[in-house]
Amino acid sequence: MSPEILILHGPNLNLLGQREPEVYGSLTLDDINERIQDHARERSVQVRIQQSNHEGVLIDALHIARNWAAGVIFNPGAYTHTSIALRDAISAIDLPVVEVHLSNIYAREPFRQHSLTAPACLGQISGFGWRSYTLGLDALLGYLGLLD
Amino acid sequence: MSPEILILHGPNLNLLGQREPEVYGSLTLDDINERIQDHARERSVQVRIQQSNHEGVLIDALHIARNWAAGVIFNPGAYTHTSIALRDAISAIDLPVVEVHLSNIYAREPFRQHSLTAPACLGQISGFGWRSYTLGLDALLGYLGLLD
Amino acid sequence: MSPEILILHGPNLNLLGQREPEVYGSLTLDDINERIQDHARERSVQVRIQQSNHEGVLIDALHIARNWAAGVIFNPGAYTHTSIALRDAISAIDLPVVEVHLSNIYAREPFRQHSLTAPACLGQISGFGWRSYTLGLDALLGYLGLLD
Amino acid sequence: MSPEILILHGPNLNLLGQREPEVYGSLTLDDINERIQDHARERSVQVRIQQSNHEGVLIDALHIARNWAAGVIFNPGAYTHTSIALRDAISAIDLPVVEVHLSNIYAREPFRQHSLTAPACLGQISGFGWRSYTLGLDALLGYLGLLD
Amino acid sequence: MSPEILILHGPNLNLLGQREPEVYGSLTLDDINERIQDHARERSVQVRIQQSNHEGVLIDALHIARNWAAGVIFNPGAYTHTSIALRDAISAIDLPVVEVHLSNIYAREPFRQHSLTAPACLGQISGFGWRSYTLGLDALLGYLGLLD
Amino acid sequence: MSPEILILHGPNLNLLGQREPEVYGSLTLDDINERIQDHARERSVQVRIQQSNHEGVLIDALHIARNWAAGVIFNPGAYTHTSIALRDAISAIDLPVVEVHLSNIYAREPFRQHSLTAPACLGQISGFGWRSYTLGLDALLGYLGLLD
Amino acid sequence: MSPEILILHGPNLNLLGQREPEVYGSLTLDDINERIQDHARERSVQVRIQQSNHEGVLIDALHIARNWAAGVIFNPGAYTHTSIALRDAISAIDLPVVEVHLSNIYAREPFRQHSLTAPACLGQISGFGWRSYTLGLDALLGYLGLLD
Amino acid sequence: MSPEILILHGPNLNLLGQREPEVYGSLTLDDINERIQDHARERSVQVRIQQSNHEGVLIDALHIARNWAAGVIFNPGAYTHTSIALRDAISAIDLPVVEVHLSNIYAREPFRQHSLTAPACLGQISGFGWRSYTLGLDALLGYLGLLD
Amino acid sequence: MSPEILILHGPNLNLLGQREPEVYGSLTLDDINERIQDHARERSVQVRIQQSNHEGVLIDALHIARNWAAGVIFNPGAYTHTSIALRDAISAIDLPVVEVHLSNIYAREPFRQHSLTAPACLGQISGFGWRSYTLGLDALLGYLGLLD
Amino acid sequence: MSPEILILHGPNLNLLGQREPEVYGSLTLDDINERIQDHARERSVQVRIQQSNHEGVLIDALHIARNWAAGVIFNPGAYTHTSIALRDAISAIDLPVVEVHLSNIYAREPFRQHSLTAPACLGQISGFGWRSYTLGLDALLGYLGLLD
Amino acid sequence: MSPEILILHGPNLNLLGQREPEVYGSLTLDDINERIQDHARERSVQVRIQQSNHEGVLIDALHIARNWAAGVIFNPGAYTHTSIALRDAISAIDLPVVEVHLSNIYAREPFRQHSLTAPACLGQISGFGWRSYTLGLDALLGYLGLLD
């Protein structure tokens, strides 16, 4: 049976395409989700996609994923830089989590150049637009031994 | 048709009047809302007022305001100093936002003297009690060209 | 009539027993709650227990406690280190709050060694596993003059 | 008899309109003063306006205002960020002082994001161009109980 | 045979009751010691109590306790914030040590908000007046399996 | 004609497999290079691989790549954290550069958690062992429009 | 012939007695000057007294003192903490300068606890009200060998 | 009856005259004590002089002074910069304490430019060699109303 | 007609030759001005020279130069390190300004190693004694296209 | 015989003209070298010019210059901000070295605003494009007494 | 006559062998002293060995050594990082002092990586277990010209 992966989008990502397109590109979240779905199909994995602006909802989603997911692709958005609670949630669940960012966080304001959540993740991919997600999916599958 | 403005109150402001009156004054939030309503009526604008202790609910409210509001008066309360996600939400919506504070944040603890949200706002008004809101409304209307 | 106390558990504590047992021990939250209940019965007080991963829900719970509780035992989890909003909520309600931690926060990562919420509390108890809660209950009752 | 208010402009504001118009707008100081005068007339108050590039002259002006003014609207310009002497002058005179800034100081260089003078003031208004002054006048009159 | 516990009081605690009663309460050290003795008798343990203003004497006392004590309740006073030597002494002896403070160290000056000694202790209890000691005794006995 | 890519390995990477295998894995640099070659063949691109422990040689290699390469996959090793000269070299050449790291730099010592070179790169991939290189190759090809 | 000493008062000291009397006492500057004059007469020295709120005027006064004074008693007020130019003026003139403060600068806000000017002075006397000046005069005369 | 004053010398001051005379002068501690005695006789007060290299002994001496002294002249030496315990001892005893230093601490290494003990003292006199003590005595007597 | 240049000397430079000659050399300001005049004559430009110890006077001088000067050679002295107001004045006037220093500011105290004014200048020349001014003149003329 | 001067260019300067022309201008290094040669001929001095991207090669070049050169014009590029080894090399050779920069380092990123190498140099010239080199040559010749 | 050397052991070293053997090794202080004695005999010097947990006693011991010792081997233990008083004592006595540490202080917690005492010593030897003492003895004898 094909493995299932959680794709988790953090705060303000629901506005993609409208929000500061010079930073985040002109694709909407639906456009990106479609590309993730296409890529997942090629890799024969199933993905469930969720977005929330609420830190608590994101924590809950990670907790619940323990019961069904083989791993997580997570874009914590602005919570990357402020949430120890999300970092603890990632450590608490025993799943591999790949942190992804659309933009290159190093090329932005100083307060966006450090990640509180990444130390609890498998690794981080930052700066490649929507491809950060599909590269993250490959990274996760490679780690799980599911990429030939 | 008269413009509509979102008045958004952040965490703990629902306790106004009871909470540390030596810092925040003895008016309740209802008292303040009434004065805002009076002031709005004088200016012939309509206001919708919302309060939440939840960062995510505040982000959602800002997102939704894109569809109906001409601008926002926002008191982010303690989230002023910790929330990059709210700052991003303000940047993401294409509305003028005026940050207001009841107390003079410069005359308080060091961790209250910097604002993470203000750089994404039009400006900030701090220290004039309930009048911070009505001054904020005038500032917003002035910016929108609606103040003669 | 016996006094009522709020026992408030913060983010990720619902995973206790499964989450990093080398740090947090192998008891589940239910196990701990049972011991708190036993201890409360011995002390002839009533406790209501609540857990949430949502900062806003925790703020709401503190606000509501003003109407029924004599005091609060609060483990803010990771929000200890990041939430000024919770600190304000503790100051805003006029109840004695005791901050408790399962692990010794001083023996952990630097970012866990400072508490933003403790200055608004009566005191802090950290490092004694589930007993941090029952010691906290005794501390609170002592403060309320309910411990002989 | 109508109250008198000191409007005090700090260093480099005499060049307004010529100096970096993309930051400070294209109005000259005379244009702004005229609008302040208009606004004061509407509010039935009298204003005396003074500008100086000299920190000592600004201190002297504040001292002298003790003898005639009911309050001060003060834009300390660059001295906002460096002058403890001006802060002391504001504390020393027993008059309400409102700090105003044309531009949003939070949206500028880090060294402009903190104010040494604001803790001694009633409050601060920043980011609304020339309207920062008229909003400041309303804030001051409100505080003095002279705004209906 | 009943276990023996060292109660160790650090610098300036001999002046309790006279020294800044608004911070430390009006009980003298003798009053507090009596309450500790009472509490210990209830718990059927024996305590030896020692106070010194000398960092070296406190280190020696900890070293000697290795030969007779089952654990230590230690209020390092101001040395909490400056003494790596005491921290090393706590690590060097193989005894459980509970750090206690009369006042809530988080609610005081910044330089009192960090503890150099706590990382070497079992845990810390801070803010409950003389009860910090009796709570500390319960915490220690709980850890030693001597509390039913 | 198929595009050519420079794979550039920084200091100490020649010791891979022997050096701290618990951090960097047990593959040698030759093993990794082989996998990169395999992956490149699948993608129908050509790669030239170079390793040096000399900051200057790495700068020269980047300069020369301007004449022949379509892009660069660069693991700057320890120079990531100290070399402004390499950052300048990346900015100076007009080629897309993807920064890669074998280990998750966020999960290591504090001085390894910031990158001086990444702001000049397209993006960064960190924490996936040898796959960081092949993911980086895909990221680069995606950016160049060479990945279907 | 009796030596002449410059007594130099910095910014805001002209308001003494009216300004924050809980910090600076209730004596006016004239009262203090009278006591300095009395003390000087007892010591058979002549003093010239000058006050200015202008940093530049204070620098000029120090420069001019090179031509007539045997030494300086200087209370730089708020310029103590911000003026490198005054420090340079003190170094530039070849006269012994004693820095004095009415209040204990160590017991005030952190930004008042360091002196930029003191390193260029003979020494500093802080915290003894108007006596800081007469003690300073004695210190200066002692240094000049004019105190038996 | 004439008041009694404690003169307390801190660590390494017993070596005066031999220790780094270019910094501390060539007088021995006995020479200085003699001058203090002379000065006290002129002022009709009695002094008791004590020196110790032990922080604990200095704390004890301050505590004991509560029973007999009218005030203290204290040179805490290097403990000035490191001892919160001595600061607490000064606060704990209800006596006026004047901090004195032979050398100008502002003109020395950065770590000697701040005083942990001074905030608890009446004031500080620094930089006048042995006269710092006699000036301190006058300052103390002035404060006690014993100087005409 | 030959261009006119403002030579502006900041605080304490009037004492040159007498002030700390081991740092600033033994030439007086008149000597230096003469050499600048000679150099200007050789270059067929006219210079007007002004010195002031007053920050405000220096700001005024820069403002006025807008009406007659082609550029400015400015030695801000100690204001280099503390004056945002001078930096703003330089930005506000639309003239090229060259910052010069007699001594090498990098080889002095840490607080002299950063310049607040230089970012608003064309460039900075530091460390060549009086030649810093003539080199500065050449730099300015080169920029103005007046140096063949 | 005419003196010989080493012109030493640091990392990435070989790419001048192509590299970020908006920062560094459009001249190539050959263009600049030609202008330096012209200027040197006018001054009747001989220059040898060398460029390297290797920190070690630059150190060697400075060492070797001791045997033949009368002084050095050095643009350390990005090594300005990180290389203690180059600073030591400048100190170690007994030659006057003038540090030059094409761009105004104060007007760039914070990490470019401090120089580790300048304290060991005669002085620094920054911000005048290719003229920084010819001004540097004049500064050096002036220091050597070779400029009339 | 053979020279005499003081071997001075600081706080907690009396517990060696029992205290954290994974950090400090399993030798007792007596074992180490024996090896020092053996080594001293081979070098024909006499050593006197002293240990104390009291900062004051260590200061006294250094002072007394001025009367009889040719030099000191000093392991200040935890006081290395906190005691300016010990640093002053080392500077005050005119004896060469070699600082030694059993463990490599650079490979431990950040607060152990800096030494306050070493700047006053001849040099420091750290990380070689008991051999740090015998290497220190050789270093001292070499300095004294007593090692052939």
Place this chain on the structure above:
Amino acid sequence: MSPEILILHGPNLNLLGQREPEVYGSLTLDDINERIQDHARERSVQVRIQQSNHEGVLIDALHIARNWAAGVIFNPGAYTHTSIALRDAISAIDLPVVEVHLSNIYAREPFRQHSLTAPACLGQISGFGWRSYTLGLDALLGYLGLLD
């Protein structure tokens, strides 16, 4: 067969004897190497000596030493304070490395008081001139069990 040791000298050490003799002594590197050779012969070990100003060459030398050396004596010079790449090289090779310095790095500029390389070494010896090398050799041989 006798063991072989690498003696590795870092940048600028080739200039010893000529370079700042007041800091580094008047011996040349050849003089020092001779003394190391003599000492090695006495200990019956063989040493190979290498010096380079190139960080990369030093990294290569450490890598190559894995194939022939029993250990390394390394003076990283100025790279001590900046090179993470050298630290990684020391960690990567499985050889004991002793870090040595001619001067006492704690008694020099602040930026020389921390070592990035020492945490990866066995230990550090600093401040004993050429003897730092021979002491380092003894420390290394002691560690290897080759010193009786």
